[in-house]
Amino acid sequence: MTSTLDVGIEQPAPELVRAPAEGVPPVVRTDDELAATVEALRAGTGPVAIDTERAHGFRYTGRAYLIQLRREGSGTHLVDPIAFAGDAPRADLSVLAEAIGDAEWIVHAATQDLPCLAEVGMLPRRLFDTELAGRLLGLPRVALGSLIEVALNKSLAKEHSASDWSRRPLPPEWLNYAALDVELLIPLRDWTAEQLREAGKDIWAEQEFAHLAAHAADPPATRTDPWRRTSGTHDVRTARGLAIVRELWGERDRLARELDKSPGRILADRAISGIAVRAEASDFVSGRDALRLVEGFKWRIAARYESNWLAALDRALALPSRALPPKRPPAEGIPHPKSWPTRFPDAAERWARIRPATVELAEELKLPVENLIAPDAVRRLAWDPPAGGSSARVDAFWAAEGVRPWQRELVVPVVTPLL
Structure with a gap:
């Protein structure tokens, strides 16, 4: 293994790992398969490598669409949480958390994975975050692939990291990628732990990991006026224009939640801010023709909900002056x-x-x-x-x-x- 002190030394080209050493396991989708996975994990030893695959950019929520687990003596397991949700909004997979008991969970970038794991009842008692370990070590690149190259002189193919993991069935090459994500997490954990000890930073890491585990179930922070983050809003000059952004953003968010689609796949931010800018002109007349002058409203899915956008636009134009949003966002906490x-x-x-x-x-x-x-x-x-x-x-x-x-x-x- 390489030491952090050797990062600048020229090394042989990393070995490309194309497939898990034990092959790609079948996806766990039935109660019997889940029971077998629970028993296998319980019989394993040592820490448990855990990862999730989500559908950012495709779906409204950040839920997990695949959960990968690996433990010595147990092998790798790919669990489909959607198969266990039934009629409920989310599956309850707390049985998996119970199976690994007090074992240390190894994750990479815990703040990304813990929220969706908590949604299905999986909360760690002990945690080791390899990305955070890399940051504490002061390494210049802390992505999983980068750390594995430095630590183990191996490389992983990452071609499916931005895929739509809500798709069913999942293609075999995607499952291969998912299994690889936990294939080397345990040796990577061992390497980073040794580097932390050598650097005198192991106590720091222990406290950081304990803090992450203690707050794994905390609800995400909510923003005031999230619609103000719409791209292009800086071009909107009037309170009436901002009201249009607010109403269209809210309508898009409602539809996105209902359809479980990423808001940007329903209507682009630039379409929202674009029509708001146009509406600030003195000769603007609301209607279908006005919407169709803005490119984003001509998308197939956006056009399907044209009546929704027109209603939102009319609501904003009908607001009395006292109901318009302030040009500057309300102060939150201490000033910048x-x-x-x-x-x-x-x-x-x-x-x-x-x-x-x-x-x-x-x-x-x-x-x-x-x-x-x-x-x-x-x-x-x-x-x-x-x-x-x-x-x-x-x-x-x-x-x-x-x-x-x-x-x-x-x-x-x-x-x-x-x-």
Whole structure:
């Protein structure tokens, strides 16, 4: 195995792994097959490599359409959660979580996989995230394929990562790809764990992994006015135009949820902002002809719901002035530091001192600054530091914000004198 210290040394070309060593297992779709998988996993030993395949860009939700598991003495298992959902919105696969008990779960980029695993009742008690381990090690590339090349001098074909995994039946070449995703996760975990120990960062990783596992079931954060993120909205100049964006976005979101399709596959963002810009002209007349002047409304699926778009457009045009959205989004939490110098000079001065100090410390420790400490935690400290500004109070302030002990131990002594 390669050491992180050897990353810059020229190595032989990585070996291309085209198929799992034990072949591609059949997909688990029946109760009997699931029971056999449970028994096999329970009989295995050591940690469990887990991955999921979703249908981002195709479906509305981020649900799992395939779950891959691998354990020593058990082999690889491909489980179709859709087959076990029945009439329920989601399957209950907590029996899989129970089968592996206290075993460590190895995932790559846990924040992507844990939400859809939690939806089917699979919550880890212990966790090892190989992507986060790579970040803590300061490696320049932390994608699964990149880490496997550095650690094991092997490469995996990744040609199906953006496929529509809601498709049934799943093609054999896709299943081959899915099985490969967990084929080398266990040796990759062992390599990254050794590198973390050598770098003195293993305690950091343990705390980060424990934090991820503890918050695996947390609901996703909700955004205020998500429609404002529609591409092209910066070209919309009036409150009436913004109302059109809001109404069309809401109608598209309702349809996308109902149809379980990615919103962008029903109507493009640029179509929404495009008609809003056109509607700001004094001679604009709502109607089918106006919609058809904007390319995105001529898509086959968008044209199918033309009456929905016209109704949304008419609703926005009929709103009284008092009901129009403000041109600027409502303030959420503390203002952005860009506005501090003129409006909040004391906070701006603190930010100008402590932010560069955290960046410099992260560079010394060879890890991304956002992994050393969340930028929002630094902003909150600069905005409203605890009275007295002692190390103990700064430590308690950040502890309440969820900053991990290893982070506080490193950063508190650096920033406290700068407050």
